[in-house]
Amino acid sequence: MVYSVILAGGAGTRLWPLSRAGHPKFLHALTGTDRSLLQATVDRSAPLAPMSRTYVVTGASHAVLVARQLPAVPEGNILVEPSPRDSCAAVGLAAAVIAQRDPSAVMAVFSADHLIKDEDKFRSVVQAAVHSAEQGYLVTIGITPTRPEPAFGHLKVGPAIGGKASMVEEFKEKPPYDVAVAYTDSGEYLWNAGMFVFRAADFLAELARQKPALHEGLSRIAEVWDEPARDDTFAGLWPQLEKISIDYAVMEGAAAAGRVATVPGDFGWSDVGDFHSLAESLPCDENGNLQLGGEVVTRDVRNSVLVPAGGRLIAVIGAENMVVVDTADAVLVCPRDRTQEVKQLVDELKERGSGQYV
Amino acid sequence: MVYSVILAGGAGTRLWPLSRAGHPKFLHALTGTDRSLLQATVDRSAPLAPMSRTYVVTGASHAVLVARQLPAVPEGNILVEPSPRDSCAAVGLAAAVIAQRDPSAVMAVFSADHLIKDEDKFRSVVQAAVHSAEQGYLVTIGITPTRPEPAFGHLKVGPAIGGKASMVEEFKEKPPYDVAVAYTDSGEYLWNAGMFVFRAADFLAELARQKPALHEGLSRIAEVWDEPARDDTFAGLWPQLEKISIDYAVMEGAAAAGRVATVPGDFGWSDVGDFHSLAESLPCDENGNLQLGGEVVTRDVRNSVLVPAGGRLIAVIGAENMVVVDTADAVLVCPRDRTQEVKQLVDELKERGSGQYV
Numbered sequence: 001m002v003y004s005v006i007l008a009g010g011a012g013t014r015l016w017p018l019s020r021a022g023h024p025k026f027l028h029a030l031t032g033t034d035r036s037l038l039q040a041t042v043d044r045s046a047p048l049a050p051m052s053r054t055y056v057v058t059g060a061s062h063a064v065l066v067a068r069q070l071p072a073v074p075e076g077n078i079l080v081e082p083s084p085r086d087s088c089a090a091v092g093l094a095a096a097v098i099a100q101r102d103p104s105a106v107m108a109v110f111s112a113d114h115l116i117k118d119e120d121k122f123r124s125v126v127q128a129a130v131h132s133a134e135q136g137y138l139v140t141i142g143i144t145p146t147r148p149e150p151a152f153g154h155l156k157v158g159p160a161i162g163g164k165a166s167m168v169e170e171f172k173e174k175p176p177y178d179v180a181v182a183y184t185d186s187g188e189y190l191w192n193a194g195m196f197v198f199r200a201a202d203f204l205a206e207l208a209r210q211k212p213a214l215h216e217g218l219s220r221i222a223e224v225w226d227e228p229a230r231d232d233t234f235a236g237l238w239p240q241l242e243k244i245s246i247d248y249a250v251m252e253g254a255a256a257a258g259r260v261a262t263v264p265g266d267f268g269w270s271d272v273g274d275f276h277s278l279a280e281s282l283p284c285d286e287n288g289n290l291q292l293g294g295e296v297v298t299r300d301v302r303n304s305v306l307v308p309a310g311g312r313l314i315a316v317i318g319a320e321n322m323v324v325v326d327t328a329d330a331v332l333v334c335p336r337d338r339t340q341e342v343k344q345l346v347d348e349l350k351e352r353g354s355g356q357y358v
Numbered sequence: 359m360v361y362s363v364i365l366a367g368g369a370g371t372r373l374w375p376l377s378r379a380g381h382p383k384f385l386h387a388l389t390g391t392d393r394s395l396l397q398a399t400v401d402r403s404a405p406l407a408p409m410s411r412t413y414v415v416t417g418a419s420h421a422v423l424v425a426r427q428l429p430a431v432p433e434g435n436i437l438v439e440p441s442p443r444d445s446c447a448a449v450g451l452a453a454a455v456i457a458q459r460d461p462s463a464v465m466a467v468f469s470a471d472h473l474i475k476d477e478d479k480f481r482s483v484v485q486a487a488v489h490s491a492e493q494g495y496l497v498t499i500g501i502t503p504t505r506p507e508p509a510f511g512h513l514k515v516g517p518a519i520g521g522k523a524s525m526v527e528e529f530k531e532k533p534p535y536d537v538a539v540a541y542t543d544s545g546e547y548l549w550n551a552g553m554f555v556f557r558a559a560d561f562l563a564e565l566a567r568q569k570p571a572l573h574e575g576l577s578r579i580a581e582v583w584d585e586p587a588r589d590d591t592f593a594g595l596w597p598q599l600e601k602i603s604i605d606y607a608v609m610e611g612a613a614a615a616g617r618v619a620t621v622p623g624d625f626g627w628s629d630v631g632d633f634h635s636l637a638e639s640l641p642c643d644e645n646g647n648l649q650l651g652g653e654v655v656t657r658d659v660r661n662s663v664l665v666p667a668g669g670r671l672i673a674v675i676g677a678e679n680m681v682v683v684d685t686a687d688a689v690l691v692c693p694r695d696r697t698q699e700v701k702q703l704v705d706e707l708k709e710r711g712s713g714q715y716v
Contacts, residue, residue, distance in 0.1 A: 017673065295712070299703055308689075312668075313707075313715050315375065317692040317699050326689050331666075333682050333691050334675040341675050345657055349671075354653070357671050 001053070002130055003105050003200075004045040005094040008038055008058035008066055008112040009084060014274040014342045017330035018309055021358055026112035027065050028309075030272055030292065032282040037272065038112040039069055044119050045110060048126055055079060055098065056112070057090045076226075082238050088249040089241045091196070092207055092214060096222030099200040106133050107203075109196040115281045117268025125164070125265040129197035132165040137261035138206060138254050139197040140168060142190025144266040148180035151273065153192040153247065155262055168260040171252045190264050192247065193271070202259075203250065210253045217241045274339035275305045275323040294326075305336065330357050359411070360488055361463050361558075362403040363452040366396055366416035366424055366470040367442060372632040372700045375688035376667055379716055384470035385423050388630055388650065390640040395630065396470040397427055402477050403468060406484055413437060413456065414470070415448040434584075440596050446607040447599045449554070450565055450572060454580030457558040464491050465561075467554040473639045475626025483522070483623040487555035490523040495619035496564060496612050497555040498526060500548025502624040506538035509631065511550035511605065513620055526618040529610045548622050550605070551629070560617075561608065568611045575599050632697035633681040637663045652684075663694065688715050 012025030019025040026038040035043065042054060055077045058066045063080045070078070079093055091109055098105045108126055116122045129139040142155045153174055158167035171192060175183060183189035196203075208215040217237045224233045242249070254260045270281040279290040287302045294308025299317045308314040310326040321336040334342060349357050370383030377383040384396040393401065400412060413435045416424045421438045428436070437451055449467055456463045466484055474480045487497040500513045511532055516525035529550060533541060541547035554561075566573040575595045582591045600607070612618045628639040637648040645660045652666025657675045666672040668684040679694040692700060707715050 017671075297703055297707055297710075297712070299699055299706075310670075312686075313375075313688040313712070315688060315690045315692075315703055315707075317690075317703060318696045319691060319693075322691070324689070324691050326684075328670075330671040330673060331682070331684050331689050332673045332675075333677060333680070334673075335677075338676045341657055345655055345673055345675060348657075349655055349673075352655075354655070354671070 001102065001105060002049050002126075003053045003055060003098050003102075003107040004042075004049040005055045005057065005091065005098070005107050005109045006038070006041050006045070006112050007087060007090050007109065007194075008056050008062065009081075009087075009090065010111070010113060012113060012272075013346050014339060015272070015278075016342050016346045017327045017332050017357065018307060018325055022061060023065070024062065024113075025272060027062065027069065030278055030282075031115065032292075036069055037115070038066065041110055041112045041114070042070055042073065044116060044122065045108065045126075048108065048123055052077075055094050055107075057081065057094050058112075059084055082235060084243075085238065085241045086243045087194070087246045088207075088211070088214065088244045089218065089238075091203070091246050092218040093221065095200040095203045095207075096218045097225050099204060100222045100225060103201060105200045106130055107198065107200050109194075111194050111271070113272055114193070114195075115270045115272050115278075117281070119267070121267040122265065125263050125267060126197060128164045129261075129263045131163055132161065132261045132263065133197045133199055133202070135161075136202055136259075137161075137165070137198070138202060138251065138259055139165070139261045139263060140251060141193060141195040141197065142168075142262040142264045143193045143269045144264050145184045145189065145191055148177060148184045149191065150175055150177045150180045152271075154180075154183050154189045155192050157188050157190060157262060157264075161261055164263045165261045166264075167258065168255045168262045171247055171255055190262060191269075193265075193269060194246075196246070196251075206250050206254045206259065211242065211244070211249050214242050214244075214249065274342065275307070275325065275334075276336040276339045279303075279305045279336070303336070359460065359463060360407050360484075361411045361413060361456050361460075361465040362400075362407040363413045363415065363449065363456070363465050363467045364396070364399050364403070364470050365445060365448050365467065365552075366414050366420065367445075367448065368469070368471060370471060370630075371704050372697060373630070373636075374700050374704045375685045375690050375715065376665060376683055380419060381423070382420065382471075383630065385420070385427065388636055388640075389473065390650075394427055395473070396424065399468055399470045399472070400428055400431070402474060402480065403466065403484075406466065406481055410435075413452050413465075415439065415452050417442055440593060442601075443596065443599045444601045445552070445604040446565075446569070446572065446602050447576065447596075449561070449604050450576040451579065453558040453561045453565075454576045455583050457562060458580045458583060461559060463558045464488055465556065465558050467552075469552050469629070471630055472551070472553075473626075473628045473630050473636075475639070477625070479625040480623065483621050483625060484555060486522045487619075487621045489521055490519065490619045490621065491555045491557055491560070494560055494617075495519075495523070495556070496560060496609065496617055497523065497619045497621060498609060499551060499553040499555065500526075500620040500622045501551045501627045502622050503542045503547065503549055506535060506542045507549065508533055508535045508538045510629075512538075512541050512547045513550050515546050515548060515620060515622075519619055522621045523619045524622075525616065526613045526620045529605055529613055548620060549627075551623075551627060552604075554604070554609075564608050564612045564617065569600065569602070569607050572600050572602075572607065632700065633663045633665070633683065633692075634694040634697045637661075637694070661694070 012019035158169040307325040370377035516527040665683040
């Protein structure tokens, strides 16, 4: 009896101007089909958990769009946070509500804004993780590194514990580049992709041990979840909850206590951090160009990302490794190797009082 | 008593997507101010000829916008062609109508889509040309070349005839690049900029000599210009007129007959053929960027042309010598040294049935 818990949060600032505060990346069809990243995430986990056991945690400002994109998810399974309190509160809320309804539930936590190429392989990795979770481990799905990557946290893999699973010795912060190279060369590290599988009760027990106040708040909210007092309790307690990631709050401490396992996955994973990585994850045309929607006309354009999402024609001459994104109110032109800087551009817009574009 | 005749025609295809069939470049504010090229042309010649002696020849499809941009030009001075018949018919129509009203008129013919930096110098060159025109010459204002330029026709300069004027020995077609270099090195050639000064009667006499049918048709139209028969005569005769440029029809033959003079000008002239030449003609910011209207945000952008003409923000990271143009329905991204190819892109749009963008 596996439950899917999909975290539909995060702004995706480096995908600006497509991704906006009010319309973040998980709501966009960045999948090479007309399904949004969120919808593709639900589609992908549906064979593991039917809609009745599929939960989505999202923010109040995205609840309407999430509800409309996922008409098959029951109303009571869409948990709407009044304000963002980071991933520990989000996962903890889902765990507390699910445990209330099914004390023996195993939950698999996924981000709504990741791309995965080989879905069968993905599900078999999740199944292996469920097996370890049923033995009492908090399991994090580790991604087999395909390159040194300073942008991701890493997991140091420990002894095998049966099947495909191993212990996690330690969570490592985003490493400097040379450290990332050493990690990759050693073969002893996996990327921490923020995908978790555990019994809801086991997670809550670790939360109670490490972050008792957070556990207490979430438990009190869950207790009245299906009662009239929910709104008042939620509104009163939620803003007090510690804003902290699940890694810092629970997983690192649980690993130190020998309670975290990992199952490695090499199913073709991307967090779609920016337009460059998006183009690496989706099929491109014979010139290496990725076009998402709309109409383009090109002359001598290669290895570029063209996103006509504003209903206008994008015309490009003589470009290589370029990103051109058109939206209703903003156009972005940027080389692929500088898409990380889109975040700074967005910061500059905020500073100059042009927040309407953010 | 000088008359200004401003030819408001030509599509400016290489300035697409700003310049369109229905909204060609002379209607756009490509002047560094909020005045359109057409308005700037009228402003520039106003000290030479008051509005009562300022004429504009334009096409039916642009008459409304021309009339609204130039409220001070008398209604009877805006000559609206039912269809485009090239420059000889346009200049000939103006000459015939003006000669009808003032048989001794000297007319100065300008294109509505040129930029000129030093307007005082420009007007003193025109005054010198008027002096030669009053001696019976057809005068073409020659531009002192600032570079070898295969894209322009050239004038071979002959003996001086007094003042700043010289004879024109020959009109030369657009030369191959090495020939253009030889022209520039010799110091004996000027660019043919399509600016003419002559007595209307002298032009009509040359037209009658070289293109009698064209002269006959234009004369019959002019005879009834201020009478009720104008519309029918115009509609009946105009489509029959030969479609030919003033250079081919009149100026080359007149030069061979020793009737063409030139006054050289170095007043900073550009035909604003594409976004690259536009940026060479207008003042840029400290990074060498030219922004026309709208709002932009940039990081590490140099020597680029940014035209936010669609009401949207243009955001650019890491660009050099780039052109980015946003309009209501199309975005163009193109290196400055390839803006000549915009024409091919527009041709491709026509071929694929996307004429709505043209």
